[in-house]
Amino acid sequence: MSAIQAAKGTRDIFAPEIHAWQHLEGAIRDYYGRYLYQEIRTPLFEHSELFSRGIGDQTEVVQKEMYTFRDKAGRSLTLRPENTASVVRAAIENNLFEALAPLRFFYIGPMFRYDKPQKGRYRQFHQFGVEVFADDAPQVDAEVIFSAVDFLRGLGIAQVQLELNSVGCPNCRPAYLKVLRQAAQARSADLCEDCRRKIDGNPLRIFDCKQHACAGIAAAFPVIGDHLCPECREHFAAVREALSWMNVPFLLNPRLVRGLDYYTKTAFEVTSGQLGAQNALLGGGRYNDLIRELGGPDMAGIGFAAGMERLVLHLEHLAAPKPKVLFVATADPRWLAHAVQLAQVLRSEGHPVYVDYQSKNLKKQFKKADRIAAAFTLVLAEDEVRDGAVSVKNMATQEQVKIPLKDLNAWLKQNT
Ligand SMILES: [Zn+2]
Ligand SMILES: [Zn+2]
Incomplete structure (x- = not known):
């Protein structure tokens, strides 16, 4: 009989690699405990609607990458492609806004995306992340961002670099999108087919295109930073100031947009030059409307998610402490x-x-x-x-x- 293999895009994790995972998970629990974050574990599948509403219908993730299926009762369910929408859903459903304070969560676990598998990238992959539900004090942004950078450095990852942007809010983004759409329309003949489709749906996604020609064209497009409303501008300035208090160097990247629709104001990514071309380690931002849009109170939120596979690749050289058997x-x-x-x-x-x-x-x-x-x-x-x-x-x-x-x-x- 022929042996059965693991499904494409999945893999087994065992010793000695498992030691790096355990080390990483322990470090997350230890580090984020110091900021009063509490662990939350949400189900691996949810009603599909949570993700189409939470992440956005027009995103790559929702349109192309979700594992969606019908259960025996005909419900549409989806394996979670990320965890922010689930954490927000859990907080609303269990009324954690009343019960748990401060509302700071971290999570560790597998996520699922029907993506092209390649080295270090899987269809079942692992993320750890944090979510903070609070007001939108810019110092909270800075603390979350500082913790991300500080945590990675603490793991021994070198050349950690922070890229920062503000993606605006519902007051300023529509006007900017209009300008962006016009600019993209004018160059639509030179954009790839994928990007042409994004012009009407969500033109911000053009900045994510990996095609060399598109990236070159998008480099000349107007940027959100020039179109922020006064509130977003002030908030962004205060975030940068608080980061300087914490001595966190950053690079302003006016074309940094995150792949999910729920982000408002601060968006950030952390990369490491040490890890070669695929160097993004974590990304996140503020989502001030998501909690309300999913049926919760009018409360702001911010968080990030980090790909654990890449962190583990880096940690694998750490010798696991060997107990004397x-x-x-x-x-x-x-x-x-x-x-x-x-x-x-x-x-x-x-x-x-x-x-x-x-x-x-x-x-x-x-x-x-x-x-x-x-x-x-x-x-x-x-x-x-x-x-x-x-x-x-x-x-x-x-x-x-x-x-x-x-x-x-x-x-x-x-x-x-
Ligand atoms: Zn704004
Ligand atoms: Zn393109």
Whole structure:
């Protein structure tokens, strides 16, 4: 029979790579705990409408990349392509606005997009992200952005660079879109087919086009920064000022627009020159209308999401701390009960312990101990059991010492 393979765009994660994932997840929990963020876990699938309303009908994600299916009752469900809409939905549904304060969430988990798989990019991929629901004080933007940059640096990622823009608000964006549409219309013959379609729908998306010709043309298009309303302009200036208090250098990128429709005002991306062409590590921004549009109170929000696969690629070289494994070997099945009980005690004291149940050939058991990289093999044989002791063999030096069981824990504390 032919073996079944994982679905295209998915992959298995196991040791040693899994250590980098665990390290990253631990670092997220630790770091964001210091800012009073609480973890939230939302379902992997939601009603499709949440994403078409939340992310925007005209976005690439909703139009092309969603895993949407009907369940047996005929409901349209979608595997979450991102997590912000779900977190907002969860806060509204559970009325967390009343119950949890401050409203600061982080999440870690898989997302799903029907995208072209390539190196480091999967259809089931992982993101961690944060969401802050509060007023739209510009210092909140700066704190969120600072935390993103500081967290990445703390992981040891070098050449971290922050790009910043304001994408305006419903007061100023429509007028800007009109100007942008006119400019795009004038060059429509030279734009790719995809971009021509975006002119009427969402011309901002033209700035995302990877085609060289389109990028060149879009470089001459008007930018939102010249069309911001006074409120957006002031907010953006205050964000930049607060970033300077925090000593976060940034690059203004007037063509930075985010791929999802819900962003207002601040938008940002963090890249690392260390990671080559596909260097975007995380992106986010403010979404002041999303909570209200999804049926919640009139409350502002800001957040970002980071691709974990890329972070893990970077972290993989970190050697995982290796616990000293103890291997319990018995020379005769008669001592198996002693072995099992010894292992129980050792594990309760915090040691990783493997018991071998072959209990015949000691030489074979030593070989096995080597294969699982045990630091010590604890041998129970006639003499040891009679004397209430155990022989401990150091697998690296081959030295063996006999230690009374009552002294074993103290000895291991000194030697592991
Ligand atoms: Zn505005
Ligand atoms: Zn294009």
